[in-house]
Amino acid sequence: MWRLNAFRLDILHKSGIMNNSIEELHGRAEDLWREACKEGQAVAAREALGVSAFFAERPVYESTNMALKDLVSQVVEGRPRVGNEYRRVVREAGNPAAIAAIDEVFEARDAAWRGIGTIPASGLGLRAAFAARDAAARFGLAPDPGVADTSPGCRCGDVLLGRLEPEACPLFGRACTPDAPVGPCMVAFEGTCAARYRHRRA
Ligand code: SF4
Numbered sequence: 006m007w008r009l010n011a012f013r014l015d016i017l018h019k020s021g022i023m024n025n026s027i028e029e030l031h032g033r034a035e036d037l038w039r040e041a042c043k044e045g046q047a048v049a050a051r052e053a054l055g056v057s058a059f060f061a062e063r064p065v066y067e068s069t070n071m072a073l074k075d076l077v078s079q080v081v082e083g084r085p086r087v088g089n090e091y092r093r094v095v096r097e098a099g100n101p102a103a104i105a106a107i108d109e110v111f112e113a114r115d116a117a118w119r120g121i122g123t124i125p126a127s128g129l130g131l132r133a134a135f136a137a138r139d140a141a142a143r144f145g146l147a148p149d150p151g152v153a154d155t156s157p158g159c160r161c162g163d164v165l166l167g168r169l170e171p172e173a174c175p176l177f178g179r180a181c182t183p184d185a186p187v188g189p190c191m192v193a194f195e196g197t198c199a200a201r202y203r204h205r206r207a
Contacts, residue, residue, distance in 0.1 A: 006062050007034055013069040021167050022072070025195045027065050032204025034061035110135055117148050119189055120155045120162030159188030164197050171198040178202060 010031055017023070040046070041054035068090065075088045089095060107129070116128025131139045141147060148154065155161050158176050163169035171177050171190070181187035183199050190198035 006059065006066055007031070007038060010062060010065045010069055013073055014065075017069065017072060020076070023167075023197070024068070024072075025197055025200045027068050028200045028204060029195055030061055031065045032200065034058045034065065035204065037061060117150075117154070120159070121165060122162070155189070156187050159190075161188040161190040161198070164190050171201040172205070174198070 014028070014031060035058075037054050037058035041051045041058060046054070071090050075090060079085055079088075089097060110132060111129040112132050113126040114128050114130035115123050115125050117123045118127070130141075136142065158174075159181070160169050160174040160176075164171055164174065174181070176187050177198060181191050181198065183191060183194075183202060186192045186199070188198065190196040191202065193199065194203070
């Protein structure tokens with residue numbers, strides 16, 4: 006299962022498609038599997054690690070299978086589109102009650118995204134009726150466009166936009182590691198640079 010998924014993920018990577026949660030799970034399953042295969046490993050530990058690797062890999066199997074099926078359908082139909090691959094838990098219309106509650110309190114606003122810049126109507130702000138509770142306006146907390154939001158040399162924005170592989174950042178694995186992150190993509194385990202660093206293959 007792991008090898009099949011590695012093959013599938015490789016196909017997706019070549020098309021610039023990456024899902025960090027899936028990469029993380031896949032890498033974790035590999036770590037468990039390698040541990041299970043270690044020489045001198047006790048039989049009981051080997052079995053337990055093998056089972057854990059199987060269960061870590063199973064969601065990767067379903068997700069990569071669905072993503073590839075969807076891509077093949079789009080090519081066959083000649084109709085590129087954004088697809089919902091979480092149909093088992095997310096309906097096309099979303100959660101109407103939650104959408105109505107959010108809509109009552111918030112409205113779409115331009116938002117600044119770290120390393121990327123401002124994207125029109127990509128964020129939410131409190132509606133006028135709730136302005137008294139808007140801490141950003143009350144305490145003047147709006148980001149200063151004159152202040153860089155990433156460290157010098159960090160290419161997180163390009164990594165997040167799929168323009169740059171993490172390894173192509175000159176700081177990757179040298180000045181920037183999960184133990185000493187320079188940029189936000191290396192901080193959390195699901196960060197693109199962190200996932201690539203922890204599970205890069207020789
Ligand atoms: S490797 Fe570090 S410095 Fe480079 S883009 Fe990733 S987080 Fe930023």
